[in-house]
Amino acid sequence: MRTLSGIQPTGNLHLGNYLGAIRNWVRMQDEMPGEKLYFLADLHAITVHNDPAELTANTREMAAALMAAGIDPAKAILFNQARVPAHAELAWLLFCTARIGWLNRMTQFKEKSGKNREGASVGLYAYPVLQAADVLIYQTTHVPVGGDQKQHLELARDIATKFNLDTGTETFTLPEPTIPPTAARIMSLRDGSAKMSKSDPSDMSRINLVDDADTIMAKIRKAKTDPEPLPSEAPGLDGRPEAKNLVSIYAAMADESVDAVLARFAGQGFGAFKPALGELLVETLRPIATRLTELKADPAAIDAALEAGAARASALARPTLDAAYAALGLCR
Numbered sequence: 001m002r003t004l005s006g007i008q009p010t011g012n013l014h015l016g017n018y019l020g021a022i023r024n025w026v027r028m029q030d031e032m033p034g035e036k037l038y039f040l041a042d043l044h045a046i047t048v049h050n051d052p053a054e055l056t057a058n059t060r061e062m063a064a065a066l067m068a069a070g071i072d073p074a075k076a077i078l079f080n081q082a083r084v085p086a087h088a089e090l091a092w093l094l095f096c097t098a099r100i101g102w103l104n105r106m107t108q109f110k111e112k113s114g115k116n117r118e119g120a121s122v123g124l125y126a127y128p129v130l131q132a133a134d135v136l137i138y139q140t141t142h143v144p145v146g147g148d149q150k151q152h153l154e155l156a157r158d159i160a161t162k163f164n165l166d167t168g169t170e171t172f173t174l175p176e177p178t179i180p181p182t183a184a185r186i187m188s189l190r191d192g193s194a195k196m197s198k199s200d201p202s203d204m205s206r207i208n209l210v211d212d213a214d215t216i217m218a219k220i221r222k223a224k225t226d227p228e229p230l231p232s233e234a235p236g237l238d239g240r241p242e243a244k245n246l247v248s249i250y251a252a253m254a255d256e257s258v259d260a261v262l263a264r265f266a267g268q269g270f271g272a273f274k275p276a277l278g279e280l281l282v283e284t285l286r287p288i289a290t291r292l293t294e295l296k297a298d299p300a301a302i303d304a305a306l307e308a309g310a311a312r313a314s315a316l317a318r319p320t321l322d323a324a325y326a327a328l329g330l331c332r
Helices: 015-033 052-069 086-095 100-104 106-115 122-136 147-167 213-222 239-256 259-266 270-296 299-328
Strands: 003-008 035-040 077-080 143-144 176-178
Touching: 003 015, 003 122, 015 035, 015 143, 015 239, 015 259, 035 052, 035 299, 052 077, 052 270, 052 299, 077 299, 086 122, 086 299, 100 122, 100 147, 106 122, 106 147, 122 147, 143 147, 147 299, 213 270, 239 259, 239 270, 259 270, 270 299
Parallel strands: 003 035, 003 143, 035 077, 143 176
Antiparallel strands: none
């Protein structure tokens, strides 16, 4: 069994992507059998314009954040894409297998390009093929997927199937989706209808893993709510997006159900609930923030961890890449 997960290096983790995916990655690392690969998708990041210095800094910072959150380079393989050229090499071979009609059905390009489709990069259009290469190069058996990535995994399976049939080989393993434990969907502290995001111009909309205790308490204190007291059961939060978001954050951080949290705080207002939530966040995130600060102070150690992971990943990728070249009759 071999599992692969990736994340774009957009800088430091915030509470949304920590509770939404990274905590599940840590659990997979510790509990699932087989090899686990976690990579920073810096080749995917350049499908849109990036400041080069910022991309470098973001890659190191995200690697540090993953390690601080619990990804252990001794237990799993942690690397960034650009250190493993096999990803890009295999992508070209797969571009010649993938069909334009398949890519035209990819919904995310339509969403990301918006009204400027003609001005979007070829990379933004074709990056699902690179995603397929990311998965297939390691003979990955399982890929954790959310709802927005199922279509891309199906494309990877289609490409692998066609390549194998076209060449009369069994070059690629067809990966299976794995549904991770239910991940918390964390919304903005300023708008309960929008996901918590680093792209939100207001820093008050999110809890960053590097925020200190005073900042966390201030953000929770100023988080948008409503004047009603908390109900005793989850259905009572329907139609109250901000209240539901804060209770969901508490439940996720405490590893409790929403109903269990509400049973404890039923009838109380946010004047009582917010300080309790803030204290829970501070105590839970404190060791992560401390470790992150330590790691960021030593970029050479971050690079060494990524380089070691890339060496392990490259060794796993080489046999598949060689087999793909051979299957196509390419003389090397």
